[in-house]
Amino acid sequence: MSRAPRWAIVVPTIGRPCLQAMLDSLAAQRTDDAHPAPVEVVLVDDRPGRVEPLTASLPGVDWPLRVVRGYGRGPAAARNRGWQATRESAPEWISFLDDDVILPDGWLPGLVDDLAACGPDTGATQASIRVPRPTDRPPTDWERNVAALEGADWATADMAYRRAALEQVAGFDERFPRAFREDADLALRIRRAGWSLTRGARHIIHPVRPADDGVSLRLQAGNADDALMRRLHGPRWREVAQAPGGGFGYHVATVAAALVAAGGAATAVAAGAWARTTPAAGYATGADAGTGGAAGTARAAGAAAGVGALAWAGLTTRFLAIRLGPGPRPGHPEFRAEARRMVPTSLTIPFAAVRHRVDGWRRHRDATPWPPTPRAVLFDRDGTLVRDVPYNGDPEKVELMPGAREAVDRARAAGLAVGVVSNQSGIARGLLDEAAVRAVNARVDELLGGMDTWRYCPHGPEDGCGCRKPEPGLVTGAAADLGVDPRECVVIGDIGADVEAALAARARPVLVPTPVTRPEEVRDAPCVAPDLLTAVGEVLR
Known part of the structure; x- marks a missing residue:
């Protein structure tokens, strides 16, 4: 029988109540000689600033559990902090888990079996993710957003990496400050370093956690990370990273239409005021004869504003329908709350997405491959x-x-x-x-x-x-x-x-x-x- 792999668990956390539920599900796992416990469990306390020590436990088991500080640098840096802190226990594999997952019965034996099945050139193995859905109504926009994890490639909600592979590429790129794209970036670099990635047979449960009405708007900050991905991996990064395309092109069109509408309206108002206050300006001569001078400019600008406004309204209505359509239906108690969330965020998301993408292009225009060269x-x-x-x-x-x-x-x-x-x-x-x-x-x-x-x-x-x-x-x-x-x-x-x-x-x-x-x-x-x-x-x- 082959030797069972030595493995450790790393969990970045900001101390949410769900952490202890995850640890409880971990402590309930069955172990035996063929499926040993982790050599240690490292929690990375990623709360920023001066905070009281994080308290958490693994009830009923004596597995080594310790907490190290992450200083609010984001999940990529926190995961690096965690796996690098396992240097003395020297695990062959690092199992990365999110603090909001639940490990079903049999997860631990399944993970060990998945690790044992990996060949010498396998750098990582991924679990399947199952997201519970409501049974009495269609899911909300946020619930569908979380459910998209089920089809995600290389999601670190449950991803085990070989330590040697992490060392070869210097771990996660810490310039990704959110739980977004840092996993795809690492998977690409691991594969380019000559390792293969595989899917295991195990699975985890990822509940939909409560979220406020503005969560979808805040998620648009990930557009800056898309800009970093393009800078690091080229214009075809979505294809090579197996990342689904987004609706950014429609957001650009929506913002452009709004700008045309606003610019045309402002020009029309200014030209009209000029025509009224300066009578001669309303008459055209020479090359301006076909346009009617300032009055003609006002009419043309007004027409452009109207076209822009219609385009903006159409694109915004389309976006709202895409988000509302699959969700709770009119008459369901959840519908009014969902509409209250969807209407204002559908109006503002295109502008936020474009702003964050432009900011990402600006901040990452000189980005070089990770890790940065010491200076x-x-x-x-x-x-x-x-x-x-x-x-x-x-x-x-x-x-x-x-x-x-x-x-x-x-x-x-x-x-x-x-x-x-x-x-x-x-x-x-x-x-x-x-x-x-x-x-x-x-x-x-x-x-x-x-x-x-x-x-x-x-x-x-x-x-x-x-x-x-x-x-x-x-x-x-x-x-x-x-x-x-x-x-x-x-x-x-x-x-x-x-x-x-x-x-x-x-x-x-x-x-x-x-x-x-x-x-x-x-x-x-x-x-x-x-x-x-x-x-x-x-x-x-």
Whole structure:
């Protein structure tokens, strides 16, 4: 009998009540020797800002469950945070689940069987998704939107990826900020890297969660992600990603018709006012004879406005009918509420869709393949570049860590900017002043041949500032100093606060442990190096 695969579960979450229901359904799964439990379950708390620790449990089982922070960077970044945090348990497969699914009886044995059936060149296996529908009436627009997941390709509501494949392509592209297109993008990159993707026999249940009246309007933000997909994968990306076509062309036509109507009406009003206030303007001479001067311009503009208005009304009515037609019928109690949702959103969705698409074209016009090429390395100071002397204000006590100068020189030689980001709470505690900190920094700068930027935080833990690590301010400030995007920065430090600050700023962290580094900080770090030279080598790899 073949060996059962080692696997882990990663769940990005924002702490919705549905999370515990999903975990309850997971804990109820049957395991045996041929179908072992996951080596660990990692929840990625993706709530932004300072929040109370997330509480969740797997009742009745002793499977390892832990929570790591995601900092509100979106599901793509949260999934990367989760699978990279499984480095020590070393699973062969990562099962990605959404926090709003329900795992039916037999899901876990089905997943393990699906994994065992994968050949050596299979990079991922997908579950089928079943969305419960109402039995007493036709589904609403939102219910149909969720039900479309049943036909989605490579949806990460339940998608298991081979860890080696994720490592090869550097995981999810974190420039996708929503749960939209990030799964299709990853599937394309995995396939282009030489892996195959397959469908398993297992399935999950994806209930339709409650949503407010404006949910369909907010979903139009995904048009910016479509612009990124086109930039990364070309104009035929829908075909290669097996993504169904949308109605964006009709939205463009609707907006264009509205603009023609509005422009024509404004021109007609202006020309008419000119004709009334300037009598001579109403008479045509020479080349203008066929148009009737300002009065003729007003009539032509009015006609254009009428045509534009009719086109806009027709396209909008068509769109409303498409959305209302398959839903609850007149006379059903749900019909009035559905009409209340559909009418205003049908009027506004075309404009939102076009606006988001244009914004996506603008923001992603220079997008390059993931991951971004590093342009800067930011080092922690104490315990990383220099030996940690608590609250040191004496330049004479500065001593470089082994390999520090060589590591900085190697980064410079590769064309990378170098900088320092350091907490200096001794200032807030009254143990030293900023002049002493600057003097120590100057000595470090001298020993390292000059850094391109220095950023330090003078606050204490209780001050609640945005710059003290693990907050992102030092990293984002240093990136701004260097003229680079934080995603193009690598942060090298010796404790978890350095790692968390990098993640919160969207930079890439590398942990170089010392005797003061806690075991859980090593366990949770996405990347760990034994020394500074190796850490810089990871940057350049």
